[in-house]
Amino acid sequence: KRAVPEKPPPRIIVMTGPSAVGRSKLMHRLVEEFPDKFGLTVSHTTRRPKAHEVQGRDYFFTSKAAFQADAEGGKMLEWAPVEKANPPGHRGHEPEAYLYGTTIATV
Numbered sequence: 001k002r003a004v005p006e007k008p009p010p011r012i013i014v015m016t017g018p019s020a021v022g023r024s025k026l027m028h029r030l031v032e033e034f035p036d037k038f039g040l041t042v043s044h045t046t047r048r049p050k051a052h053e054v055q056g057r058d059y060f061f062t063s064k065a066a067f068q069a070d071a072e073g074g075k076m077l078e079w080a081p082v083e084k085a086n087p088p089g090h091r092g093h094e095p096e097a098y099l100y101g102t103t104i105a106t107v
Contacts, residue, residue, distance in 0.1 A: 010039070012107065041106045044070070047084075047098040060106075067099045076101045 015023045030038040044060040046067050055061055062070075071079050079101025 013038075041102050043100055043102050043106075044076075044079075045098055045100045047096075064099065067101070070103060071099075071101065075103050075105070077104045077107055078102055 015027055017023055027038075027040060031040055042056060042058070042060055044062055044067060046062060046064045049055065049059070049061050053059060053061075067079075070076055079099060082098050082100050084096045084098065
């Protein structure tokens with residue numbers, strides 16, 4: 001016999017668009033005004049946290065080895081390497097590459 005959930009599973013909505021168009025502001029506003037209908041996932045990254053970022057709120061900051069183990073173990077819904085270019089005039093260093101992704105568990 002097939003089990004029937006008490007309530008339907010949440011629908012996934014993906015917000016896309018160029019930088020600085022207000023995606024984050026809209027998403028946070030929807031969660032604030034309709035917490036029973038909207039939520040956010042927290043992505044994983046191998047980069048270091050910025051001063052204002054909080055582990056588990058802004059990102060899950062993790063090592064490259066742990067991230068790769070999750071990806072290879074099928075725990076990532078999606079992931080990609082992201083290369084951060086050095087600022088103009090900055091010499092002597094290669095661009096930094098980080099991994100960003102979303103685990104199935106966070107969805």
